[in-house]
Amino acid sequence: MDFVSIRIITDDVARLVDFYERATGARANWSTEDFAELRTAGGTLAIGSTRTVALFAPGCARPADNNTVIIEFLVPDVDGVYRDLGDSVADFVTEPTTMPWGNRSLLLRDPDGNLVNFFTPVTPAAIEKFAR
Numbered sequence: 546m547d548f549v550s551i552r553i554i555t556d557d558v559a560r561l562v563d564f565y566e567r568a569t570g571a572r573a574n575w576s577t578e579d580f581a582e583l584r585t586a587g588g589t590l591a592i593g594s595t596r597t598v599a600l601f602a603p604g605c606a607r608p609a610d611n612n613t614v615i616i617e618f619l620v621p622d623v624d625g626v627y628r629d630l631g632d633s634v635a636d637f638v639t640e641p642t643t644m645p646w647g648n649r650s651l652l653l654r655d656p657d658g659n660l661v662n663f664f665t666p667v668t669p670a671a672i673e674k675f676a677r
Contacts, residue, residue, distance in 0.1 A: 548588060549588065549589060550582070550588055550589035550590065550591045551588070551589075551590060551591070551614075551616065552590075552591035552592070552593055553590070553591070553592050553593070553611075553616075553655075553657065553659060554593050554594070554595055554597070554598060554606040554607070554608050555592060555593070555594065555595070555608045555609070555657050556594075556595055556608045556609070556657075557656075557657075558578065558579060558580070558581060558592055558593070558594050559578075560656055561592050561655065561656060561657060562575075562581045562583070562592055564633070564655055564656050565583050565590060565592070565655070566583065567629075567630070567633060568618075568626070568630060568655075568661070568663075569583060569585065569590075569618060571583040571584065571585055573592075578594070579593060579594035579596050579597050580592070580593045580594065580597060585618075586677075587619070590616065595608050608657060609657040609658050609659075611657075611658070611659045611660070614659070614660070615652070615660040615661070615662050616655075616659060616660065616661045616662070617661075617662045617663075617664065618661070618662070618663050618664070619664060619665070619666075619675055620663050620664065620665055621665065622665060623641050623649045623650065623651050623663050623664055623665040624641050624649070624651075624665075626651060626663045627640060627641050627651050627663075630653070634653050634654075635654070635656075636653060636654040636658075637651070637652075637653045638652040638653055638654060638660065639651065639652045643667055644664075646671065647666060647667060647668030647669075647670050647671030647672075647674075648664040648665065648666050648667065648671050649664060649665045649666075649667045650662055650663070650664040651663045651664070
């Protein structure tokens, strides 16, 4: 098995794509106005319209209703991400903070309220864990 992507369902695909393009620096590949993907070396963030839900099963996913998943991005400079996003994020949950497991993390909510963690390994053990 190969983990390929995570998909966010939203009422406003363009708004969410714009946010994630600015936040990650990745450019979206649009399949239709209802579906786009941002591909990174480690996986893909897919963003789909609520109109696509019926193709799976009507009502099986609801936009802006996630309270359990944190989308995480490994970045070279989490403090730089914080500075870059400072004026475009309405809800920073935590400013950059060094966690006990060795990552410096920035937790925020995207425009739909999904939790997003940008992190940079800073201790030798964390740096080794994420070495590529």
